[in-house]
Amino acid sequence: MIRVLLADDQKLVRVGLRMLCESDPEVEVVGEAGDGREAVRLADVLLPDVILMDLRMPGVDGIAATERIMAACPASRIVVLTTFDDDDHLYPALAAGAFGFLVKDSPPADLLAALRRAVDGEPPFSQGVLRRLVAQAVRTRGARPRTALPELPELSPRERDVLAMVGAGLSNREIAERLYLGVSTVKTHLANLMRKTGAQNRIRLAVLAAQAVENAE
Secondary structure (H helix, E strand, O other): OEEEEEEOOOHHHHHHHHHHHOOOOOEEEEEEEOOHHHHHHHHHHHOOOEEEEEOOOOOOOHHHHHHHHHHHOOOOEEEEEEOOOOHHHHHHHHHHOOOEEEEOOOOHHHHHHHHHHHHOOOOOEOHHHHHHHHHHHHHHHHOOOOOOOOOHHHOOHHHHHHHHHHHOOOOHHHHHHHHOOOHHHHHHHHHHHHHHHOOOOHHHHHHHHHHHHHHHO
16 A cells, blocks of 8 residues: 655645645545644654655745655655746756645546556656756856766666666666566666766756766767
């Protein structure tokens, strides 16, 4: 059973998310929070597997709530639900410890799949959000002189292939199918990539892939 906490200041949104989550017999909504402060409190009490987190909430917003929850409950996975005008909040949320990002108008099946991916340790994200995160990182870096990325020469050809596909937004299963590998092998390559590059999560690997392409141009 996947235990989920909902954090959104709009009750109608929470009702819709609850109905969607509970349409899956393997998902249980264990609590709802209307603001970041309540989300932090409930996360500490309920210890959910996944927290669906809105970024714009009164008082303590989703970014501050994410940082506090990660400090107190690092085992919980926070998946941010974002809109297309949230770009300025995406990178701060990532830095605060967000595990994945989905747009609020994602198909219901994608959201339910995201819960499973999060529990399995694979950060879920909408490809559009990933592209926006990567673009923001590249823009931030663009004002600085380009420098070589010292980690990349240490990568094997297969690790480079996997890194490029992470940068394109492919899931572990999609990478496995493209490269004719087992999913467990892809996970091993990802673990090696994170160890060699110092990237803490999949999204940072995607940013690194984009920066490597930019350097090569």
